[in-house]
Amino acid sequence: MAPATYLLGVDLGGTNIVVGAMPDDGTAMHGVHSEPTHAEDGADGVTARIVRMIEQTIEATVAETGITRAQFRGVGIGAPGPLDLDTGVVLITPNLGWVNYPLRDRVSAAVGLPAALDNDANCATLGEWWIGAARGARHVIGLTIGTGIGGGLILDGAVYHGASGIAGELGHTSIETNGRRCNCGNYGCLEAYASGPAIATRAREALGGGEASLLPALVDGDLSRITAQTVYQAAEQGDLVARQVVRDTAQFLGTGIANLLNIFNPEVVVIAGGVTQAGAALFEPLRAEVRRRAFKPAVDACRIVPGELPGTAGVAGAIANFVARHP
Amino acid sequence: MAPATYLLGVDLGGTNIVVGAMPDDGTAMHGVHSEPTHAEDGADGVTARIVRMIEQTIEATVAETGITRAQFRGVGIGAPGPLDLDTGVVLITPNLGWVNYPLRDRVSAAVGLPAALDNDANCATLGEWWIGAARGARHVIGLTIGTGIGGGLILDGAVYHGASGIAGELGHTSIETNGRRCNCGNYGCLEAYASGPAIATRAREALGGGEASLLPALVDGDLSRITAQTVYQAAEQGDLVARQVVRDTAQFLGTGIANLLNIFNPEVVVIAGGVTQAGAALFEPLRAEVRRRAFKPAVDACRIVPGELPGTAGVAGAIANFVARHP
Numbered sequence: 119m120a121p122a123t124y125l126l127g128v129d130l131g132g133t134n135i136v137v138g139a140m141p142d143d144g145t146a147m148h149g150v151h152s153e154p155t156h157a158e159d160g161a162d163g164v165t166a167r168i169v170r171m172i173e174q175t176i177e178a179t180v181a182e183t184g185i186t187r188a189q190f191r192g193v194g195i196g197a198p199g200p201l202d203l204d205t206g207v208v209l210i211t212p213n214l215g216w217v218n219y220p221l222r223d224r225v226s227a228a229v230g231l232p233a234a235l236d237n238d239a240n241c242a243t244l245g246e247w248w249i250g251a252a253r254g255a256r257h258v259i260g261l262t263i264g265t266g267i268g269g270g271l272i273l274d275g276a277v278y279h280g281a282s283g284i285a286g287e288l289g290h291t292s293i294e295t296n297g298r299r300c301n302c303g304n305y306g307c308l309e310a311y312a313s314g315p316a317i318a319t320r321a322r323e324a325l326g327g328g329e330a331s332l333l334p335a336l337v338d339g340d341l342s343r344i345t346a347q348t349v350y351q352a353a354e355q356g357d358l359v360a361r362q363v364v365r366d367t368a369q370f371l372g373t374g375i376a377n378l379l380n381i382f383n384p385e386v387v388v389i390a391g392g393v394t395q396a397g398a399a400l401f402e403p404l405r406a407e408v409r410r411r412a413f414k415p416a417v418d419a420c421r422i423v424p425g426e427l428p429g430t431a432g433v434a435g436a437i438a439n440f441v442a443r444h445p
Numbered sequence: 446m447a448p449a450t451y452l453l454g455v456d457l458g459g460t461n462i463v464v465g466a467m468p469d470d471g472t473a474m475h476g477v478h479s480e481p482t483h484a485e486d487g488a489d490g491v492t493a494r495i496v497r498m499i500e501q502t503i504e505a506t507v508a509e510t511g512i513t514r515a516q517f518r519g520v521g522i523g524a525p526g527p528l529d530l531d532t533g534v535v536l537i538t539p540n541l542g543w544v545n546y547p548l549r550d551r552v553s554a555a556v557g558l559p560a561a562l563d564n565d566a567n568c569a570t571l572g573e574w575w576i577g578a579a580r581g582a583r584h585v586i587g588l589t590i591g592t593g594i595g596g597g598l599i600l601d602g603a604v605y606h607g608a609s610g611i612a613g614e615l616g617h618t619s620i621e622t623n624g625r626r627c628n629c630g631n632y633g634c635l636e637a638y639a640s641g642p643a644i645a646t647r648a649r650e651a652l653g654g655g656e657a658s659l660l661p662a663l664v665d666g667d668l669s670r671i672t673a674q675t676v677y678q679a680a681e682q683g684d685l686v687a688r689q690v691v692r693d694t695a696q697f698l699g700t701g702i703a704n705l706l707n708i709f710n711p712e713v714v715v716i717a718g719g720v721t722q723a724g725a726a727l728f729e730p731l732r733a734e735v736r737r738r739a740f741k742p743a744v745d746a747c748r749i750v751p752g753e754l755p756g757t758a759g760v761a762g763a764i765a766n767f768v769a770r771h772p
Contacts, residue, residue: 200742257608269708273600280710281584281746287707292738293633295620295700304703304738306620373622376631380614381596381708383607411619411631415527419608 124185125440126172126193128225129238129432130164131155132213132265137171138433139179139190142441144249147430149178161208161219168195169228192444193225193233194436196241203283206235234440238432239286240277242425243270245435246388250426255385259378260425261288263371263391266301267309273382277439289313293373311370314393317346321363331359350396364396365403372407379412379420390425397424451512452767453499453520455552456565456759457491458482459540459592464498465760466506466517469768471576474757476505488535488546495522496555519771520552520560521763523568530610533562561767565759566613567604569752570597572762573715577753582712586705587752588615590698590718593628594636600709604766616640620700638697641720644673648690658686677723691723692730699734706739706747717752724751 122141129136138150153171155164176190198211206222208214226233236244243252243260252258252272260270267289271278279285289309290302297306298316310316322341325331332352337343352360375387394400401424409417425431449468456463465477480498482491503517525538533549535541553560563571570579570587579585579599587597596615598605606612616636617629624633625643637643649668652658659679664670679687702714721727728751736744752758 255608271708273605274603276601278600278709280743281582281712282710282742284740284742285708285710287740287743290707290740291704292620292700293622295697302740304707306700370622373619373633377618377704380617380631381598381612382605383609383612385608413611413614413617413629415609415611416607416614 122185122189123191124179124189125437126175126190126229126231127433127435127437127440128168128172128193128195129241129436130168130195130197131238131432132157132198132211135164135168135171136429136433137168137175138430139175140434140437144434144438147434148182149175150430150433151175151178152429155214157214161214161216161221162224164214165221165224165228168225172225172229190231192231192440193229194241194438194440195222195225195233195235196238196432196436196439197221197235199237200282200284201235201237203236203279206233208235232444234436234443236277236436236439237270237283237286239268240270240279241435241439242268242390242431243272243388243435244277244438245427245431245433246390246425247272247435248438249434250431251388251423252386257382257384257386259288259382259384259387261375261387261389261391263312263389263393264314267313271382277442288374288378291374291377293370293377308370308374312367312374312393314346317349317363317367317393318344320366321349321360324359324363329359332357333360346393347395350399353399364399368400368403369407371400372404372411375404375422376408376411379408379416383416384420387420387422388425389422390428390431394424449512449516450518451506451516452764453502453517453556453558454760454762454764454767455495455499455520455522456568456763457495457522457524457548458565458759459484459525459538462491462495462498463756463760464495464502465757466502467761467764471761471765474761475509476502477757477760478502478505479756482541484541488541488543488548489551491541492548492551492555495552499552499556517558519558519767520556521568521765521767522549522552522560522562523565523759523763523766524548524562526564527609527611528562528564530563530606533560535562559771561763561770563604563763563766564597564610564613566595567597567606568762568766569595569717569758570599570715570762571604571765572754572758572760573717573752574599574762575765576761577758578715578750579713584709584711584713586615586709586711586714588702588714588716588718590639590716590720591641594640598709615701615705618701618704620697620704635697635701639694639701639720641673644676644690644694644720645671647693648676648687651686651690656686659684660687673720674722677726680726691726695727695730696734698727699731699738702731702749703735703738706735706743710743711747714747714749715752716749717755717758721751
C-alpha cells in the first residue's frame, strides 16, 4: 500500500490566519494553529506569514505522525473574495486591501507544492460537507455568521460558483425592501440584521427607550462594548430586552433561511460562526420560524444544524477543494 | 442520413393546455394549439383532452411536414407541481385538485410513446435556454410572472431540482419580513407584491385615498376589474397613480432579482409571463433597481431579458426535458 498523502490547509481571514494539515482521507487534523493576520503588513508580508505557518504545520505533523515531508502533496487556501478561481488571484479584498494579488501561485512557489484557491465561505461549507455536519448530503447551504454573513453552496454534489465565481453571497439578500442600509450598498440585507455587529446595534437601539435591562451593567455602562455574545448572555439571565433582540434575530434569520429552502430545497443548512454559540436559544426559534414560512416539503427535506468544525471548517474545506481540483 | 425524429410537448396549466411538436434539433414548432384545461373534468378527463390534443398535433405535423407517424419518439409534459420526477406522478396540484396522479404513464400508455414529466416553471426556463432568450448560457434564472410567480433554475448547465424536486420557488421568497400574507402562508413573498393580481391589488389600494386617476374610467368604474394590464395602460397614458404602482412593482421585482443575482451570479435572468408585456416600462426601472442593489460583478455578468417564446416556452422546455432524459 502506498503511504498516505497529506494536504495543507490555509484559512485566511481579515483578523486571523488558521493553518493545519490532514491526510487525504480527512480522518485527522494535525499542527493546527492560528495567528493574527496583521493586514497592515501588506500582501507580501501576510503571504510570508502564511508560508511560515505552513512550514510550522509541516514540522508539527511530521513530528506527530512520523510521515516524511515528501508525503505532502499540496496546499488548499481559502481567502476572502472576490477571486479569480482559474488563475488563483485575489481580485479585491475590502478587509485586507489587496488588489489582483496572485496568492495561490505565491504560496505555491514559496512552499514548493501545488496550491488551490477558493472563497473562504465556500471552503467553510465544503469542510462541513466533507467531514462535518453535512456529510453525505447532495445539496447543502452553508452560512457563517460573524462580523458579516458569508454563504456557500454545494449543489448536486459540487461547490456552485456561478458565472464569475461570486455566487453564494447569502448574507446580501434583502429581507426588507426599504430596510437598513447594508455595508454592501443594498438595503435590508440579512447581514444588516443578523450579523454579530447588527445584533449588537439592534440591542443598543432597543435600550434607547430607557427600558430596564441587564445589558448596560454587563458592559460597565459602555454600550459600545455590547456584542452579540453580551446579548445572548443577558437573554440567558432572563433580560427581556435581550430576549426580544434574540427573538427578532431568529425571525430575520428564519426569513432568510426559509427563502433559501424555497429556492434550493436543500438537505442541510449548516450555520457556523460566533453567533451560533447561542445554541438552542438561537436554533429553536429559528427552526420554528422557518417551519412557519417555507413550503412543507422543503422543511421536511431539510435539517438546520450548527457546524461541527468550529475554527477548522475553513482549513478542512480548503483541503477538500485542493483534492477536488487535483484528484 | 436517418430521418429526423420529432417530439411532442405538452404545457398543462390551471387555465389552458398548450400542445405542439418539434424536431429534435429545436428548429421549428408545428401543430401548436391551445384549449381551456377544464379542471372540473377531473384528472382522467383532462388527460383525455391532452391525449386528443396530442393526436391533433401529430396529424397537423404530418400534414405540414410530410414526416411519418413513426418519426415521433416521445412526449414531454410540463405540469404544476409538486411532482415526483422519478415516477412521473403529480403529487398535489392546488390549481387542478389532483392528488398522486400518474400523469406521465397515463399519457404514455394512451399515446403509445415514452413520456417525461417536469415542473411547468422549470420547463418554461428550459425552453428559453434551449431555443430562446437564454441560449448558450450555463447559469440561468427563469421567472414567469402571471397569476403567480414561478421560477426555474439552470445551474452549471442542468435543471436544478433540489433534494425533493421542489427547488426554484422563486416567487415565494420574502422581501418583507413582516409583509403581506402570501397564498402560500409565508409573509412578504415576491408573489404577494409583483404577480398580476398583486399589482392590481396595490392599484386598488392606491385609489383608496381618492386621488384622481384614469384607472376607474378604464374599468367602467368597477375597480374589481383592474388588472396588471389596466395599470400599465393607465401608466402609459401618464396616470400618476398607475405610474407609482409600476415604479413600486419594479422596486419589488428588483429587490427579489438582486437577491437572485447575489445568490446565483447567473448569466441570464429571463422574465416571461403576462406582466412582461409592459416592456421597457417595466424592464428599465427594474434593471436600474437591480444595479442599485446587487454586487457589481454579479450585475456585470448578467443580462435581464424578456422571454422570446411567449406562449410556447413551456412546450419547448417539456420537449427539451424529454430529450435530456431520453438522449
